[in-house]
Amino acid sequence: MEKLLIIEDNEDIRSQLRWGLAKDYEVLVAGDRLEALPLIKKHTPKVITLDLGLPPDETGCEEGFRCLEEILRRIPSTKVIMITGNGEREHALRAVQNGAYDYYRKPIDLTELKVILARAFHLSAIEKENSRLQDNIDQQCLSPAGIIGTSPRMLEVYSSIRKVASSEVAVLITGESGTGKELVAKALHELSPRKSKDFIAINCGAIPENLLESELFGHEKGSFSGASGRVQGKVEYANNGTLFLDEIGELPLNLQVKLLRFLQDKSIQRVGGREDIAVNARIIAATNRNIIKETEAGSFREDLYYRISVIHIKLPPLRERGDDIMLLANLFLRRCGTEFGKKLRRFSADSVKLLTSYEWPGNVRELENKVLRAVIMSDDIIIEPEFLDFSLSSAKERIHSYTNLTLKDAREMVEREMVISAIEKQRNNMAKAAEMLGISRPTLYDLVKKHNIAKNLEYIDLPN
Ligand SMILES: Nc1ncnc2c1ncn2[C@@H]1O[C@H](COP(=O)(O)OP(=O)(O)OP(=O)(O)O)[C@@H](O)[C@H]1O
Numbered sequence: 001m002e003k004l005l006i007i008e009d010n011e012d013i014r015s016q017l018r019w020g021l022a023k024d025y026e027v028l029v030a031g032d033r034l035e036a037l038p039l040i041k042k043h044t045p046k047v048i049t050l051d052l053g054l055p056p057d058e059t060g061c062e063e064g065f066r067c068l069e070e071i072l073r074r075i076p077s078t079k080v081i082m083i084t085g086n087g088e089r090e091h092a093l094r095a096v097q098n099g100a101y102d103y104y105r106k107p108i109d110l111t112e113l114k115v116i117l118a119r120a121f122h123l124s125a126i127e128k129e130n131s132r133l134q135d136n137i138d139q140q141c142l143s144p145a146g147i148i149g150t151s152p153r154m155l156e157v158y159s160s161i162r163k164v165a166s167s168e169v170a171v172l173i174t175g176e177s178g179t180g181k182e183l184v185a186k187a188l189h190e191l192s193p194r195k196s197k198d199f200i201a202i203n204c205g206a207i208p209e210n211l212l213e214s215e216l217f218g219h220e221k222g223s224f225s226g227a228s229g230r231v232q233g234k235v236e237y238a239n240n241g242t243l244f245l246d247e248i249g250e251l252p253l254n255l256q257v258k259l260l261r262f263l264q265d266k267s268i269q270r271v272g273g274r275e276d277i278a279v280n281a282r283i284i285a286a287t288n289r290n291i292i293k294e295t296e297a298g299s300f301r302e303d304l305y306y307r308i309s310v311i312h313i314k315l316p317p318l319r320e321r322g323d324d325i326m327l328l329a330n331l332f333l334r335r336c337g338t339e340f341g342k343k344l345r346r347f348s349a350d351s352v353k354l355l356t357s358y359e360w361p362g363n364v365r366e367l368e369n370k371v372l373r374a375v376i377m378s379d380d381i382i383i384e385p386e387f388l389d390f391s392l393s394s395a396k397e398r399i400h401s402y403t404n405l406t407l408k409d410a411r412e413m414v415e416r417e418m419v420i421s422a423i424e425k426q427r428n429n430m431a432k433a434a435e436m437l438g439i440s441r442p443t444l445y446d447l448v449k450k451h452n453i454a455k456n457l458e459y460i461d462l463p464n
């Protein structure tokens with residue numbers, strides 16, 4: 001039951017109200033300001049009726065106004081209904097100007113007062129809901145540097161980001177592929193005092209091993225064949241800024257040693273160089289590998305692991321982020337829709353079921369791609385599951401998530417998926433796709449027609 005506080009010095013009125021309203025509210029009563037304040041603090045009632053003429057100023061109104069002011073200072077959202085005597089209209093208006101929600105003139109008619117009270121509680125509930133929604137929005141905007149999500153797991157991540165961004169400590173970000181590790185690394189940089197300096201990223205997994213050392217530390221002229229001039233490495237470029245070592249789990253052991261030396265000495269030598277070059281860079285590393293296991297297995301140096309993981313931020317997989325899935329899906333839908341000039345899109349109920357029950361091995365990146373594809377492929381306002389292109393591996397979940405699915409429907413669905421997947425895998429080579437599926441080419445073309453797949457594949461070579 002909602003709490004209602006009645007501040008009234010007249011004992012008769014007080015008990016009349018208390019009994020009259022007890023069925024609808026948990027009624028608290030106070031005879032004066034000093035009695036009321038502790039109750040307000042303890043119960044934070046959403047609605048208060050306040051007698052204007054309170055002792056020691058029963059005939060005046062100053063004590064009433066003082067009480068109003070103190071209530072609103074403590075809980076500004078409280079709805080205060082001033083109860084005034086006859087001929088106090090001016091005071092009543094002043095009270096409303098000072099923040100009272102409404103006024104009511106004595107003598108009190110209980111039925112009438114009940115209506116006013118119900119309205120006040122209703123408004124209070126609306127305001128509360130409104131502020132909750134606003135908080136959600138703020139939280140999303142607050143979420144550093146465009147990271148979307150309000151799930152408890154992500155709020156923890158934000159809180160870690162805020163705590164460590166301004167410090168200089170090394171941060172290790174781990175999480176499955178597509179969970180937003182790079183996004184978090186950028187957020188850390190953006191929220192740090194180094195934000196006006198460079199954010200230099202290097203993907204340790206994407207550069208051939210023989211070039212990686214030079215890419216990281218630079219080289220002197222003639223240090224190896226093809227080294228025609230002096231080149232600065234990424235580490236040097238990151239001086240005063242942030243160095244993001246992406247896929248650090250891919251770093252070969254010999255370079256792990258060199259990186260460790262840099263982290264200890266804060267200086268580097270270019271390949272083929274003798275000079276020690278001081279570099280002051282903040283280190284952020286990321287990996288989707290289980291680096292602790294690799295450390296135990298010896299493929300990642302333990303001393304390096306401790307250096308780079310002073311703080312460890314673990315990004316949860318998308319499937320563990322609850323409502324964030326639809327939050328992100330709708331956001332991507334809106335974004336892509338605007339980009340392609342297609343508006344008023346939404347997901348059908350079946351699509352929502354599918355999106356929220358899917359495993360998301362590719363996490364946010366996969367979700368983004370699926371939505372983009374659906375926006376391009378579907379001309380409908382409502383996005384149905386068929387446009388979300390769930391691969392065969394998820395067929396089981398899809399089948400479970402459909403309502404009223406017959407065996408025939410399921411067969412059709414799997415057939416369609418297999419055809420699309422084979423054609424995609426064979427890059428639209430119909431002969432190979434047919435072979436892969438164990439059917440003849442004409443049969444494949446029939447299936448493509450039957451399932452209306454041509455529409456969905458841009459470069460398919462359909463015979464006329
Ligand atoms: N919480 C999020 N809110 C909005 N966009 C996100 C979020 N997480 C990831 N993304 C988007 O998903 C894509 C993948 O993110 P990112 O590249 O940071 O992932 P990653 O963990 O580095 O992946 P990988 O391990 O494959 O390198 C990017 O386009 C990114 O903007």
Ligand SMILES: [Mg+2]
Pocket residue numbers: 181182246
């Ligand atoms: Mg990445």
